[in-house]
Amino acid sequence: MLTLYTIKTCDTCRKAKKALESKGLPFQTHDLREDGLSASLLEHFLEHVPVLALVNKRSKTWRDLPAQAKENLDANSARELMLANPTLLKRPLLDTGEEIRIGFREGDYDNLHG
Template sequence: MLTLYMIDNCDTCRKARKALDEKSLLFKTHDLRKDGLSAPLLEHILHRVPLVEAINKRSKTWRELSDEEKDFDANSGRQLLLKHPTLLKRPLLELDDDTILVGYKDGDYDKL
């Protein structure tokens, strides 16, 4: 089953969810704000998505970080994501054990 990692009030996440619904695809959702982001889940994601691609540098959360926090390495980047789950780019659509699609634009799910 597909898993959509999202935040409920994110417009792009809502568009992705609507696209999946319109295709009648079965999926479950994981709200990063409500359901949280555990260390094991983060590692699961980062084994499929590179850390630099996983951090949303256009988010309000990113803009509010100190310059010191923005200068992250692999370990501190993981800690940032665990502390601020909204820094994770979204939506993330997990297709299978090996593939996670990052972000959403109209038409991205047409081949599913």
């Protein structure tokens, strides 16, 4: 089953959810703010995606980080920051069971099948 990792207040996440619903695909949602981010879940993402590709540098969470944390960002510090601030992850994240898709634009899910 597909899993869509979102934040309820994210417009792009809502669009991704509607796209899956319109295709009639079964999926579950996981709200990163409410349901959290465990170390094992983060490692699951990182099996498919480079760590720095997951960091959302356009988010309010990123902007609110101390300058030193942003300047010295590497794979280890990015892991720590994302675990402490799950809203720092780019979203939505779609786990198809075979891959992790980051973000959403119209048409991104057209090739998914139930």
